[in-house]
Amino acid sequence: MPYQAPVRDYVFLLRDVLQLERYADLPAFADAAMDTVEAILEEAGRFTAEVLAPLNGVGDKQGCTWSPDFTVRTPAGFKEAYRQFVDAGWPALGSDPEFGGQGLPHVVNVAVSEMNSSANMAFAMYPGLTHGCYSAIHVGGTPEQKALYLPKLSSFQWAGTMNLTEPHCGTDLGLLRTKAVAQADGTYRISGQKIWISGGEQDLTENIVHLVLARIEGAPAGVRGISLFIVPKFLPDAGGDPGERNSVKCLGLEEKMGIHGNATCVISHEESVGFLIGEENQGLKLMFVMMNEARLGVGLQGIAQAEAAYQAAAEFAKERLQGRSLTGPKNPDGPADPIIVHPDVRRMLMDARAIVEGGRAFMAWTALHGDLSHAHPDEAVRQKGRDYMALMTPVVKAFLTDRGFQVCSDAMQVHGGSGFTEHFPVSQYLRDVRIALIYEGTNGVQALDLVGRKLAADGGRGVMSFFAELDAFVTGEVDPAMKPFTEGLAKAKGELQEATMWLMQNGLANPDNAGAASTDYLHLFGLTALAYMWALQARSALGKIAAGSADPFYETKLTVGRYYLERVLPETASRLAKLKTGSELLMKLPAEAF
Numbered sequence: 003m004p005y006q007a008p009v010r011d012y013v014f015l016l017r018d019v020l021q022l023e024r025y026a027d028l029p030a031f032a033d034a035a036m037d038t039v040e041a042i043l044e045e046a047g048r049f050t051a052e053v054l055a056p057l058n059g060v061g062d063k064q065g066c067t068w069s070p071d072f073t074v075r076t077p078a079g080f081k082e083a084y085r086q087f088v089d090a091g092w093p094a095l096g097s098d099p100e101f102g103g104q105g106l107p108h109v110v111n112v113a114v115s116e117m118n119s120s121a122n123m124a125f126a127m128y129p130g131l132t133h134g135c136y137s138a139i140h141v142g143g144t145p146e147q148k149a150l151y152l153p154k155l156s157s158f159q160w161a162g163t164m165n166l167t168e169p170h171c172g173t174d175l176g177l178l179r180t181k182a183v184a185q186a187d188g189t190y191r192i193s194g195q196k197i198w199i200s201g202g203e204q205d206l207t208e209n210i211v212h213l214v215l216a217r218i219e220g221a222p223a224g225v226r227g228i229s230l231f232i233v234p235k236f237l238p239d240a241g242g243d244p245g246e247r248n249s250v251k252c253l254g255l256e257e258k259m260g261i262h263g264n265a266t267c268v269i270s271h272e273e274s275v276g277f278l279i280g281e282e283n284q285g286l287k288l289m290f291v292m293m294n295e296a297r298l299g300v301g302l303q304g305i306a307q308a309e310a311a312y313q314a315a316a317e318f319a320k321e322r323l324q325g326r327s328l329t330g331p332k333n334p335d336g337p338a339d340p341i342i343v344h345p346d347v348r349r350m351l352m353d354a355r356a357i358v359e360g361g362r363a364f365m366a367w368t369a370l371h372g373d374l375s376h377a378h379p380d381e382a383v384r385q386k387g388r389d390y391m392a393l394m395t396p397v398v399k400a401f402l403t404d405r406g407f408q409v410c411s412d413a414m415q416v417h418g419g420s421g422f423t424e425h426f427p428v429s430q431y432l433r434d435v436r437i438a439l440i441y442e443g444t445n446g447v448q449a450l451d452l453v454g455r456k457l458a459a460d461g462g463r464g465v466m467s468f469f470a471e472l473d474a475f476v477t478g479e480v481d482p483a484m485k486p487f488t489e490g491l492a493k494a495k496g497e498l499q500e501a502t503m504w505l506m507q508n509g510l511a512n513p514d515n516a517g518a519a520s521t522d523y524l525h526l527f528g529l530t531a532l533a534y535m536w537a538l539q540a541r542s543a544l545g546k547i548a549a550g551s552a553d554p555f556y557e558t559k560l561t562v563g564r565y566y567l568e569r570v571l572p573e574t575a576s577r578l579a580k581l582k583t584g585s586e587l588l589m590k591l592p593a594e595a596f
Contacts, residue, residue: 011359012043016039016109017039018542022107046114046117049090049092056079057125057263060077061125061263064263065077073252081205084128087158093133093156095110102153107369109370116302120306122263124263125264131163134162135161138213139151139232141291151211164199164292164296165269167199168197180194180216180271181217184218189276202269203267208244209234209238209244211233212250215289216271228286232277259437261434298368300438304438307406308413309362311414312413315351315416318416318417318428323339324339328344350413352569353569356570357406357409360532360535361402361406375388393459400528445521475488475538476492479537490533491537494529495530497574515585519582525573526578536567
């Protein structure tokens with residue numbers, strides 16, 4: 003069975019759980035009536051299933067092709083699909099109407115983006131990075147830069163990239179060597195090499211806008227001396243169209259484990275013409291606008307590939323005949339029972355659903371707070387949205403990709419030996435999703451960011467606000483049917499709060515304690531967040547059932563939610579126990595003992 007977009011699940015989340023229409027009086031939500039949103043989701047589901055998904059295996063097998071003239075050809079069908087994608091207006095969903103966008107809330111765009119990524123992760127990366135480039139220019143560009151670049155990026159007539167990493171430095175951007183030399187006409191000459199540039203060269207768009215981190219001559223050392231530059235592949239002419247070719251070259255493509263359909267390039271800037279965006283030496287702060295958006299998008303990739311892998315595994319489990327049920331034949335007229343009758347196969351499928359559906363809700367909930375951080379008239383609501391976006395970004399990125407990879411691995415296990423072959427799609431999902439644990443900051447770096455920066459930001463205001471929200475939810479629920487969900491959430495919240503206090507007490511005394519605890523803490527946070535998401539979904543499902551709905555969708559939600567509470571959430575206790583052991587044994591062996 004081909005990929006089927008989770009339209010029904012998103013309608014439930016946006017209409018019933020997050021209640022999107024309660025914000026209808028806000029200008030940013032004016033065009034997000036649920037009948038409109040549902041129509042968008044239905045059409046996105048059709049497009050992704052019919053146009054993008056059939057190209058997923060093609061892109062994996064063909065990959066991209068580099069030519070000695072420094073050009074790159076994308077896999078067969080990608081150009082035509084991209085043209086359909088642009089002509090249908092999908093890129094402009096969440097962009098500013100002033101620059102040609104449709105202005106819909108980002109939470110709607112997240113839903114469509116998940117479908118794109120599930121259907122074809124490599125393809126979806128091209129528009130995903132373009133939107134990040136758009137966002138950075140929207141925040142930091144001059145009026146002239148916005149007028150020139152944003153309409154082209156919003157429509158995806160032009161693509162965007164992010165040029166950070168260099169051969170000698172990745173996460174530690176303070177070491178970068180790419181230099182920028184000021185010119186008399188106000189431009190800069192950019193020289194240096196960047197690696198691992200997704201979409202750095204391709205044949206889908208008429209121009210590519212590179213956002214490049216570089217150091218202006220004489221700038222301070224380290225991250226305090228980094229500036230950001232717009233470096234287009236073709237310099238715009240007087241009419242804003244692609245003109246003279248800039249001296250930006252793709253020197254080759256990386257040979258990768260997965261995402262073969264996306265061009266991962268080595269880019270050489272040979273005194274290319276660049277235009278400063280924002281202030282000198284403030285480039286990293288502006289680039290983080292793009293990076294943070296990308297990190298949320300990477301978390302989405304974890305859930306997206308997990309959804310696709312789950313669908314493939316569930317279909318295989320219902321069709322594959324192997325052995326007999328422990329409680330007696332369920333297919334007595336056949337030679338064996340389908341493997342979905344076996345409890346351990348069910349365990350893997352239920353683990354997948356619990357993580358995917360809880361993680362999807364977490365993505366949507368976080369995106370909605372991002373929308374409110376800009377759109378709500380109440381400053382307290384906007385501040386809470388900003389706090390949550392900062393606090394949740396590393397959790398969304400790392401937790402959802404770690405768990406998404408595990409779902410893909412379990413999906414391969416469900417397939418047995420068949421999954422290890424290329425006759426079934428699950429091997430591609432596993433290979434493609436693996437990069438999500440690494441790029442845009444490895445998951446270990448995300449955990450360090452969470453415990454080292456985000457928890458303490460503004461005196462811990464964000465995490466304290468989250469704790470207060472969980473407490474209010476638990477104490478406010480009086481429906482007896484909600485008791486398993488509120489009790490599970492309360493226990494997990496208590497363990498997360500205990501872990502937070504332990505970090506505050508022990509991390510300051512010895513920073514290695516914080517580092518040693520960071521990954522377990524992030525997973526404890528993610529598990530608790532998903533417990534909250536399942537409680538929110540359970541409340542909505544119970545409300546529908548109480549109102550007389552006989553739709554089995556709601557009973558299924560409650561069953562999967564209860565499974566999460568009983569079979570997944572207990573992991574919080576082991577995470578708490580591990581992180582409280584500190585760093586002594588981790589750091590005890592000398593380096594030469596490894």
